[in-house]
Amino acid sequence: MAAGGELQLLGSWYSPYVIRAKVALGLKGLRYEYLEEDLFSKSDLLLKSNPAHKKVPVLVHGGRPVCESLVVVQYVDEAWAGTGPPLLPGDARDRATARFWAAFIDDKFFRAWRELFRSTTDSQRAEAFRSVVPRVETLEQAFMECSEGKAFFGGDAVGLADIALGSFLVWIQVVDEVSGTKLLDGARFPGLAAWAERFLAVDAVKDAMPEFERLLEHYKGFLAKLASPAAPAGYS
Known part of the structure:
Protein backbone atom coordinates (compact mmCIF):
# COMPACT_ATOMS: atom_id res chain seq x y z
CA MET A 1 0.00 0.00 0.00
CA TRP A 80 1.22 -2.97 -7.68
CA ALA A 81 0.96 -6.42 -9.21
CA GLY A 82 1.07 -8.11 -5.82
CA THR A 83 -1.54 -5.83 -4.26
CA GLY A 84 -5.27 -6.34 -4.62
CA PRO A 85 -6.94 -8.10 -7.54
CA PRO A 86 -5.32 -8.11 -11.00
CA LEU A 87 -6.96 -5.72 -13.46
CA LEU A 88 -5.62 -7.55 -16.50
CA PRO A 89 -5.65 -11.33 -17.03
CA GLY A 90 -2.51 -13.41 -16.89
CA ASP A 91 -2.94 -14.92 -20.35
CA ALA A 92 -1.43 -12.84 -23.16
CA ARG A 93 -4.35 -13.39 -25.54
CA ASP A 94 -6.87 -12.46 -22.85
CA ARG A 95 -4.88 -9.30 -22.08
CA ALA A 96 -4.93 -8.38 -25.76
CA THR A 97 -8.69 -8.93 -25.86
CA ALA A 98 -9.23 -6.69 -22.82
CA ARG A 99 -7.10 -3.95 -24.38
CA PHE A 100 -8.94 -4.28 -27.68
CA TRP A 101 -12.34 -3.69 -26.08
CA ALA A 102 -11.05 -0.87 -23.91
CA ALA A 103 -9.81 0.82 -27.09
CA PHE A 104 -13.14 0.13 -28.84
CA ILE A 105 -14.97 1.84 -25.99
CA ASP A 106 -12.91 5.00 -26.42
CA ASP A 107 -12.56 4.97 -30.20
CA LYS A 108 -16.04 3.80 -31.23
CA PHE A 109 -18.54 3.84 -28.38
CA PHE A 110 -17.54 7.15 -26.80
CA ARG A 111 -17.27 9.02 -30.09
CA ALA A 112 -20.83 7.97 -30.96
CA TRP A 113 -22.23 8.57 -27.46
CA ARG A 114 -20.56 11.98 -27.28
CA GLU A 115 -22.94 13.20 -29.99
CA LEU A 116 -25.87 12.26 -27.76
CA PHE A 117 -24.12 13.93 -24.83
CA ARG A 118 -23.73 17.17 -26.78
CA SER A 119 -27.22 17.18 -28.33
CA THR A 120 -29.48 20.06 -27.33
CA THR A 121 -32.62 19.39 -29.41
CA ASP A 122 -34.98 16.43 -29.67
CA SER A 123 -34.08 15.83 -33.31
CA GLN A 124 -30.36 15.85 -32.53
CA ARG A 125 -30.90 13.42 -29.67
CA ALA A 126 -32.98 11.04 -31.77
CA GLU A 127 -30.35 10.93 -34.50
CA ALA A 128 -27.48 10.56 -32.03
CA PHE A 129 -29.29 7.80 -30.14
CA ARG A 130 -29.79 5.84 -33.36
CA SER A 131 -26.08 6.20 -34.10
CA VAL A 132 -24.85 4.96 -30.72
CA VAL A 133 -27.15 1.92 -30.45
CA PRO A 134 -25.08 -0.22 -32.88
CA ARG A 135 -22.02 0.39 -30.69
CA VAL A 136 -23.95 -0.85 -27.67
CA GLU A 137 -25.08 -3.89 -29.64
CA THR A 138 -21.43 -4.67 -30.34
CA LEU A 139 -20.56 -4.28 -26.65
CA GLU A 140 -23.46 -6.51 -25.63
CA GLN A 141 -22.08 -9.27 -27.83
CA ALA A 142 -18.55 -8.62 -26.58
CA PHE A 143 -19.70 -8.91 -22.98
CA MET A 144 -21.40 -12.23 -23.62
CA GLU A 145 -18.27 -13.61 -25.26
CA CYS A 146 -15.67 -12.17 -22.88
CA SER A 147 -17.51 -12.88 -19.63
CA GLU A 148 -18.34 -16.49 -20.53
CA GLY A 149 -21.37 -16.31 -18.26
CA LYS A 150 -19.52 -14.65 -15.38
CA ALA A 151 -20.15 -11.29 -13.75
CA PHE A 152 -17.77 -8.99 -15.62
CA PHE A 153 -15.95 -8.54 -18.91
CA GLY A 154 -12.89 -9.72 -17.01
CA GLY A 155 -14.64 -12.81 -15.62
CA ASP A 156 -15.30 -13.06 -11.90
CA ALA A 157 -13.66 -9.72 -11.07
CA VAL A 158 -13.59 -6.20 -12.50
CA GLY A 159 -10.97 -5.75 -15.20
CA LEU A 160 -9.73 -3.20 -17.72
CA ALA A 161 -12.71 -3.34 -20.08
CA ASP A 162 -15.14 -3.09 -17.15
CA ILE A 163 -13.39 0.02 -15.88
CA ALA A 164 -13.23 1.54 -19.37
CA LEU A 165 -16.98 1.26 -19.97
CA GLY A 166 -18.13 1.45 -16.36
CA SER A 167 -16.60 4.88 -15.90
CA PHE A 168 -19.35 6.27 -18.15
CA LEU A 169 -22.30 4.66 -16.35
CA VAL A 170 -23.43 7.57 -14.18
CA TRP A 171 -22.94 9.90 -17.14
CA ILE A 172 -25.09 7.57 -19.25
CA GLN A 173 -27.80 7.72 -16.58
CA VAL A 174 -27.63 11.51 -16.47
CA VAL A 175 -27.84 11.89 -20.25
CA ASP A 176 -30.73 9.39 -20.32
CA GLU A 177 -32.53 11.48 -17.70
CA VAL A 178 -32.23 14.67 -19.74
CA SER A 179 -32.75 13.09 -23.17
CA GLY A 180 -35.60 10.76 -22.25
CA THR A 181 -33.59 7.79 -23.50
CA LYS A 182 -32.57 4.46 -21.96
CA LEU A 183 -29.34 3.41 -23.55
CA LEU A 184 -28.72 0.24 -21.52
CA ASP A 185 -32.28 -1.01 -21.83
CA GLY A 186 -32.59 -4.32 -20.01
CA ALA A 187 -35.04 -5.68 -22.58
CA ARG A 188 -32.70 -4.92 -25.47
CA PHE A 189 -29.33 -5.35 -23.76
CA PRO A 190 -29.91 -7.74 -20.82
CA GLY A 191 -26.25 -8.64 -20.43
CA LEU A 192 -24.98 -5.07 -20.19
CA ALA A 193 -27.90 -3.93 -18.04
CA ALA A 194 -27.20 -6.63 -15.44
CA TRP A 195 -23.45 -6.00 -15.71
CA ALA A 196 -23.97 -2.28 -15.03
CA GLU A 197 -25.85 -3.03 -11.80
CA ARG A 198 -23.09 -5.35 -10.62
CA PHE A 199 -20.35 -2.90 -11.53
CA LEU A 200 -21.99 0.00 -9.71
CA ALA A 201 -22.38 -2.18 -6.60
CA VAL A 202 -18.60 -2.70 -6.24
CA ASP A 203 -17.29 -0.73 -3.25
CA ALA A 204 -14.33 0.80 -5.11
CA VAL A 205 -16.70 1.92 -7.86
CA LYS A 206 -19.22 3.44 -5.45
CA ASP A 207 -16.41 5.42 -3.82
CA ALA A 208 -15.22 6.75 -7.19
CA MET A 209 -18.52 7.70 -8.82
CA PRO A 210 -19.91 11.25 -8.69
CA GLU A 211 -23.29 11.76 -7.07
CA PHE A 212 -26.10 11.57 -9.62
CA GLU A 213 -27.93 14.79 -8.70
CA ARG A 214 -24.74 16.83 -8.62
CA LEU A 215 -23.71 15.48 -12.01
CA LEU A 216 -27.19 16.11 -13.41
CA GLU A 217 -27.06 19.78 -12.41
CA HIS A 218 -23.57 20.07 -13.84
CA TYR A 219 -24.73 18.58 -17.14
CA LYS A 220 -27.75 20.87 -17.36
CA GLY A 221 -25.44 23.83 -16.85
CA PHE A 222 -23.15 22.54 -19.58
CA LEU A 223 -26.05 22.17 -22.03
CA ALA A 224 -27.22 25.70 -21.28
CA LYS A 225 -23.76 27.04 -22.06
CA LEU A 226 -23.47 24.82 -25.13
CA ALA A 227 -26.70 26.27 -26.51
CA SER A 228 -25.43 29.81 -26.00
CA PRO A 229 -23.38 31.67 -28.64
CA ALA A 230 -20.19 31.34 -26.57
CA ALA A 231 -20.06 27.56 -26.08
CA PRO A 232 -17.50 26.17 -23.61
CA ALA A 233 -14.41 24.39 -24.82
CA GLY A 234 -14.69 21.53 -22.32
CA TYR A 235 -16.06 18.03 -22.98
CA SER A 236 -14.67 17.98 -26.50
Missing part, protein backbone atom coordinates in the same frame (compact mmCIF):
# COMPACT_ATOMS: atom_id res chain seq x y z
CA ALA A 2 1.46 3.33 -1.06
CA ALA A 3 2.21 6.01 1.50
CA GLY A 4 -0.08 9.04 1.37
CA GLY A 5 2.52 11.42 -0.05
CA GLU A 6 3.83 8.98 -2.64
CA LEU A 7 0.82 9.06 -4.94
CA GLN A 8 -1.07 12.07 -6.24
CA LEU A 9 -4.00 12.01 -8.64
CA LEU A 10 -4.79 15.13 -10.62
CA GLY A 11 -8.38 15.06 -11.74
CA SER A 12 -11.77 16.63 -12.19
CA TRP A 13 -14.68 15.23 -10.19
CA TYR A 14 -16.99 14.82 -13.18
CA SER A 15 -14.49 13.26 -15.61
CA PRO A 16 -15.20 9.61 -16.52
CA TYR A 17 -11.51 9.25 -17.30
CA VAL A 18 -10.57 10.28 -13.79
CA ILE A 19 -13.16 7.81 -12.49
CA ARG A 20 -11.14 5.07 -14.20
CA ALA A 21 -8.03 6.00 -12.26
CA LYS A 22 -9.97 6.25 -9.00
CA VAL A 23 -11.53 2.82 -9.50
CA ALA A 24 -8.17 1.21 -10.27
CA LEU A 25 -6.54 2.78 -7.22
CA GLY A 26 -9.51 1.80 -5.08
CA LEU A 27 -9.52 -1.81 -6.24
CA LYS A 28 -5.83 -2.02 -5.35
CA GLY A 29 -6.48 -0.46 -1.95
CA LEU A 30 -3.97 2.34 -2.53
CA ARG A 31 -3.90 5.61 -0.61
CA TYR A 32 -3.32 8.77 -2.63
CA GLU A 33 -3.70 12.52 -2.49
CA TYR A 34 -6.42 13.79 -4.79
CA LEU A 35 -5.92 17.22 -6.37
CA GLU A 36 -8.99 18.71 -8.03
CA GLU A 37 -8.23 20.57 -11.26
CA ASP A 38 -10.15 23.45 -12.78
CA LEU A 39 -9.99 22.50 -16.46
CA PHE A 40 -10.68 26.09 -17.49
CA SER A 41 -7.75 27.35 -15.39
CA LYS A 42 -5.26 24.50 -15.33
CA SER A 43 -2.62 24.34 -12.63
CA ASP A 44 1.08 24.61 -13.28
CA LEU A 45 1.43 21.08 -11.92
CA LEU A 46 -0.98 19.70 -14.53
CA LEU A 47 0.65 21.61 -17.38
CA LYS A 48 4.07 20.43 -16.25
CA SER A 49 2.95 16.84 -15.66
CA ASN A 50 1.08 16.42 -18.96
CA PRO A 51 2.53 18.96 -21.40
CA ALA A 52 1.50 16.90 -24.45
CA HIS A 53 -2.27 16.84 -23.81
CA LYS A 54 -2.78 19.04 -20.74
CA LYS A 55 -5.59 16.73 -19.62
CA VAL A 56 -6.60 14.72 -16.58
CA PRO A 57 -6.13 12.21 -15.12
CA VAL A 58 -2.48 12.37 -14.24
CA LEU A 59 -1.11 9.98 -11.64
CA VAL A 60 2.07 11.28 -10.03
CA HIS A 61 4.03 8.43 -8.48
CA GLY A 62 7.20 9.33 -6.66
CA GLY A 63 7.28 12.66 -8.49
CA ARG A 64 6.96 11.10 -11.95
CA PRO A 65 3.73 11.53 -13.95
CA VAL A 66 1.71 8.84 -15.71
CA CYS A 67 -0.88 10.20 -18.17
CA GLU A 68 -3.96 8.97 -20.06
CA SER A 69 -6.64 7.02 -18.23
CA LEU A 70 -6.16 3.55 -19.71
CA VAL A 71 -2.39 3.89 -19.35
CA VAL A 72 -2.88 4.87 -15.71
CA VAL A 73 -5.10 1.83 -15.04
CA GLN A 74 -2.55 -0.53 -16.58
CA TYR A 75 0.32 1.18 -14.77
CA VAL A 76 -1.44 0.77 -11.43
CA ASP A 77 -2.00 -2.91 -12.20
CA GLU A 78 1.65 -3.49 -13.10
CA ALA A 79 3.26 -1.30 -10.43
Whole structure:
Protein backbone atom coordinates (compact mmCIF):
# COMPACT_ATOMS: atom_id res chain seq x y z
CA MET A 1 0.00 0.00 0.00
CA ALA A 2 1.46 3.33 -1.06
CA ALA A 3 2.21 6.01 1.50
CA GLY A 4 -0.08 9.04 1.37
CA GLY A 5 2.52 11.42 -0.05
CA GLU A 6 3.83 8.98 -2.64
CA LEU A 7 0.82 9.06 -4.94
CA GLN A 8 -1.07 12.07 -6.24
CA LEU A 9 -4.00 12.01 -8.64
CA LEU A 10 -4.79 15.13 -10.62
CA GLY A 11 -8.38 15.06 -11.74
CA SER A 12 -11.77 16.63 -12.19
CA TRP A 13 -14.68 15.23 -10.19
CA TYR A 14 -16.99 14.82 -13.18
CA SER A 15 -14.49 13.26 -15.61
CA PRO A 16 -15.20 9.61 -16.52
CA TYR A 17 -11.51 9.25 -17.30
CA VAL A 18 -10.57 10.28 -13.79
CA ILE A 19 -13.16 7.81 -12.49
CA ARG A 20 -11.14 5.07 -14.20
CA ALA A 21 -8.03 6.00 -12.26
CA LYS A 22 -9.97 6.25 -9.00
CA VAL A 23 -11.53 2.82 -9.50
CA ALA A 24 -8.17 1.21 -10.27
CA LEU A 25 -6.54 2.78 -7.22
CA GLY A 26 -9.51 1.80 -5.08
CA LEU A 27 -9.52 -1.81 -6.24
CA LYS A 28 -5.83 -2.02 -5.35
CA GLY A 29 -6.48 -0.46 -1.95
CA LEU A 30 -3.97 2.34 -2.53
CA ARG A 31 -3.90 5.61 -0.61
CA TYR A 32 -3.32 8.77 -2.63
CA GLU A 33 -3.70 12.52 -2.49
CA TYR A 34 -6.42 13.79 -4.79
CA LEU A 35 -5.92 17.22 -6.37
CA GLU A 36 -8.99 18.71 -8.03
CA GLU A 37 -8.23 20.57 -11.26
CA ASP A 38 -10.15 23.45 -12.78
CA LEU A 39 -9.99 22.50 -16.46
CA PHE A 40 -10.68 26.09 -17.49
CA SER A 41 -7.75 27.35 -15.39
CA LYS A 42 -5.26 24.50 -15.33
CA SER A 43 -2.62 24.34 -12.63
CA ASP A 44 1.08 24.61 -13.28
CA LEU A 45 1.43 21.08 -11.92
CA LEU A 46 -0.98 19.70 -14.53
CA LEU A 47 0.65 21.61 -17.38
CA LYS A 48 4.07 20.43 -16.25
CA SER A 49 2.95 16.84 -15.66
CA ASN A 50 1.08 16.42 -18.96
CA PRO A 51 2.53 18.96 -21.40
CA ALA A 52 1.50 16.90 -24.45
CA HIS A 53 -2.27 16.84 -23.81
CA LYS A 54 -2.78 19.04 -20.74
CA LYS A 55 -5.59 16.73 -19.62
CA VAL A 56 -6.60 14.72 -16.58
CA PRO A 57 -6.13 12.21 -15.12
CA VAL A 58 -2.48 12.37 -14.24
CA LEU A 59 -1.11 9.98 -11.64
CA VAL A 60 2.07 11.28 -10.03
CA HIS A 61 4.03 8.43 -8.48
CA GLY A 62 7.20 9.33 -6.66
CA GLY A 63 7.28 12.66 -8.49
CA ARG A 64 6.96 11.10 -11.95
CA PRO A 65 3.73 11.53 -13.95
CA VAL A 66 1.71 8.84 -15.71
CA CYS A 67 -0.88 10.20 -18.17
CA GLU A 68 -3.96 8.97 -20.06
CA SER A 69 -6.64 7.02 -18.23
CA LEU A 70 -6.16 3.55 -19.71
CA VAL A 71 -2.39 3.89 -19.35
CA VAL A 72 -2.88 4.87 -15.71
CA VAL A 73 -5.10 1.83 -15.04
CA GLN A 74 -2.55 -0.53 -16.58
CA TYR A 75 0.32 1.18 -14.77
CA VAL A 76 -1.44 0.77 -11.43
CA ASP A 77 -2.00 -2.91 -12.20
CA GLU A 78 1.65 -3.49 -13.10
CA ALA A 79 3.26 -1.30 -10.43
CA TRP A 80 1.22 -2.97 -7.68
CA ALA A 81 0.96 -6.42 -9.21
CA GLY A 82 1.07 -8.11 -5.82
CA THR A 83 -1.54 -5.83 -4.26
CA GLY A 84 -5.27 -6.34 -4.62
CA PRO A 85 -6.94 -8.10 -7.54
CA PRO A 86 -5.32 -8.11 -11.00
CA LEU A 87 -6.96 -5.72 -13.46
CA LEU A 88 -5.62 -7.55 -16.50
CA PRO A 89 -5.65 -11.33 -17.03
CA GLY A 90 -2.51 -13.41 -16.89
CA ASP A 91 -2.94 -14.92 -20.35
CA ALA A 92 -1.43 -12.84 -23.16
CA ARG A 93 -4.35 -13.39 -25.54
CA ASP A 94 -6.87 -12.46 -22.85
CA ARG A 95 -4.88 -9.30 -22.08
CA ALA A 96 -4.93 -8.38 -25.76
CA THR A 97 -8.69 -8.93 -25.86
CA ALA A 98 -9.23 -6.69 -22.82
CA ARG A 99 -7.10 -3.95 -24.38
CA PHE A 100 -8.94 -4.28 -27.68
CA TRP A 101 -12.34 -3.69 -26.08
CA ALA A 102 -11.05 -0.87 -23.91
CA ALA A 103 -9.81 0.82 -27.09
CA PHE A 104 -13.14 0.13 -28.84
CA ILE A 105 -14.97 1.84 -25.99
CA ASP A 106 -12.91 5.00 -26.42
CA ASP A 107 -12.56 4.97 -30.20
CA LYS A 108 -16.04 3.80 -31.23
CA PHE A 109 -18.54 3.84 -28.38
CA PHE A 110 -17.54 7.15 -26.80
CA ARG A 111 -17.27 9.02 -30.09
CA ALA A 112 -20.83 7.97 -30.96
CA TRP A 113 -22.23 8.57 -27.46
CA ARG A 114 -20.56 11.98 -27.28
CA GLU A 115 -22.94 13.20 -29.99
CA LEU A 116 -25.87 12.26 -27.76
CA PHE A 117 -24.12 13.93 -24.83
CA ARG A 118 -23.73 17.17 -26.78
CA SER A 119 -27.22 17.18 -28.33
CA THR A 120 -29.48 20.06 -27.33
CA THR A 121 -32.62 19.39 -29.41
CA ASP A 122 -34.98 16.43 -29.67
CA SER A 123 -34.08 15.83 -33.31
CA GLN A 124 -30.36 15.85 -32.53
CA ARG A 125 -30.90 13.42 -29.67
CA ALA A 126 -32.98 11.04 -31.77
CA GLU A 127 -30.35 10.93 -34.50
CA ALA A 128 -27.48 10.56 -32.03
CA PHE A 129 -29.29 7.80 -30.14
CA ARG A 130 -29.79 5.84 -33.36
CA SER A 131 -26.08 6.20 -34.10
CA VAL A 132 -24.85 4.96 -30.72
CA VAL A 133 -27.15 1.92 -30.45
CA PRO A 134 -25.08 -0.22 -32.88
CA ARG A 135 -22.02 0.39 -30.69
CA VAL A 136 -23.95 -0.85 -27.67
CA GLU A 137 -25.08 -3.89 -29.64
CA THR A 138 -21.43 -4.67 -30.34
CA LEU A 139 -20.56 -4.28 -26.65
CA GLU A 140 -23.46 -6.51 -25.63
CA GLN A 141 -22.08 -9.27 -27.83
CA ALA A 142 -18.55 -8.62 -26.58
CA PHE A 143 -19.70 -8.91 -22.98
CA MET A 144 -21.40 -12.23 -23.62
CA GLU A 145 -18.27 -13.61 -25.26
CA CYS A 146 -15.67 -12.17 -22.88
CA SER A 147 -17.51 -12.88 -19.63
CA GLU A 148 -18.34 -16.49 -20.53
CA GLY A 149 -21.37 -16.31 -18.26
CA LYS A 150 -19.52 -14.65 -15.38
CA ALA A 151 -20.15 -11.29 -13.75
CA PHE A 152 -17.77 -8.99 -15.62
CA PHE A 153 -15.95 -8.54 -18.91
CA GLY A 154 -12.89 -9.72 -17.01
CA GLY A 155 -14.64 -12.81 -15.62
CA ASP A 156 -15.30 -13.06 -11.90
CA ALA A 157 -13.66 -9.72 -11.07
CA VAL A 158 -13.59 -6.20 -12.50
CA GLY A 159 -10.97 -5.75 -15.20
CA LEU A 160 -9.73 -3.20 -17.72
CA ALA A 161 -12.71 -3.34 -20.08
CA ASP A 162 -15.14 -3.09 -17.15
CA ILE A 163 -13.39 0.02 -15.88
CA ALA A 164 -13.23 1.54 -19.37
CA LEU A 165 -16.98 1.26 -19.97
CA GLY A 166 -18.13 1.45 -16.36
CA SER A 167 -16.60 4.88 -15.90
CA PHE A 168 -19.35 6.27 -18.15
CA LEU A 169 -22.30 4.66 -16.35
CA VAL A 170 -23.43 7.57 -14.18
CA TRP A 171 -22.94 9.90 -17.14
CA ILE A 172 -25.09 7.57 -19.25
CA GLN A 173 -27.80 7.72 -16.58
CA VAL A 174 -27.63 11.51 -16.47
CA VAL A 175 -27.84 11.89 -20.25
CA ASP A 176 -30.73 9.39 -20.32
CA GLU A 177 -32.53 11.48 -17.70
CA VAL A 178 -32.23 14.67 -19.74
CA SER A 179 -32.75 13.09 -23.17
CA GLY A 180 -35.60 10.76 -22.25
CA THR A 181 -33.59 7.79 -23.50
CA LYS A 182 -32.57 4.46 -21.96
CA LEU A 183 -29.34 3.41 -23.55
CA LEU A 184 -28.72 0.24 -21.52
CA ASP A 185 -32.28 -1.01 -21.83
CA GLY A 186 -32.59 -4.32 -20.01
CA ALA A 187 -35.04 -5.68 -22.58
CA ARG A 188 -32.70 -4.92 -25.47
CA PHE A 189 -29.33 -5.35 -23.76
CA PRO A 190 -29.91 -7.74 -20.82
CA GLY A 191 -26.25 -8.64 -20.43
CA LEU A 192 -24.98 -5.07 -20.19
CA ALA A 193 -27.90 -3.93 -18.04
CA ALA A 194 -27.20 -6.63 -15.44
CA TRP A 195 -23.45 -6.00 -15.71
CA ALA A 196 -23.97 -2.28 -15.03
CA GLU A 197 -25.85 -3.03 -11.80
CA ARG A 198 -23.09 -5.35 -10.62
CA PHE A 199 -20.35 -2.90 -11.53
CA LEU A 200 -21.99 0.00 -9.71
CA ALA A 201 -22.38 -2.18 -6.60
CA VAL A 202 -18.60 -2.70 -6.24
CA ASP A 203 -17.29 -0.73 -3.25
CA ALA A 204 -14.33 0.80 -5.11
CA VAL A 205 -16.70 1.92 -7.86
CA LYS A 206 -19.22 3.44 -5.45
CA ASP A 207 -16.41 5.42 -3.82
CA ALA A 208 -15.22 6.75 -7.19
CA MET A 209 -18.52 7.70 -8.82
CA PRO A 210 -19.91 11.25 -8.69
CA GLU A 211 -23.29 11.76 -7.07
CA PHE A 212 -26.10 11.57 -9.62
CA GLU A 213 -27.93 14.79 -8.70
CA ARG A 214 -24.74 16.83 -8.62
CA LEU A 215 -23.71 15.48 -12.01
CA LEU A 216 -27.19 16.11 -13.41
CA GLU A 217 -27.06 19.78 -12.41
CA HIS A 218 -23.57 20.07 -13.84
CA TYR A 219 -24.73 18.58 -17.14
CA LYS A 220 -27.75 20.87 -17.36
CA GLY A 221 -25.44 23.83 -16.85
CA PHE A 222 -23.15 22.54 -19.58
CA LEU A 223 -26.05 22.17 -22.03
CA ALA A 224 -27.22 25.70 -21.28
CA LYS A 225 -23.76 27.04 -22.06
CA LEU A 226 -23.47 24.82 -25.13
CA ALA A 227 -26.70 26.27 -26.51
CA SER A 228 -25.43 29.81 -26.00
CA PRO A 229 -23.38 31.67 -28.64
CA ALA A 230 -20.19 31.34 -26.57
CA ALA A 231 -20.06 27.56 -26.08
CA PRO A 232 -17.50 26.17 -23.61
CA ALA A 233 -14.41 24.39 -24.82
CA GLY A 234 -14.69 21.53 -22.32
CA TYR A 235 -16.06 18.03 -22.98
CA SER A 236 -14.67 17.98 -26.50
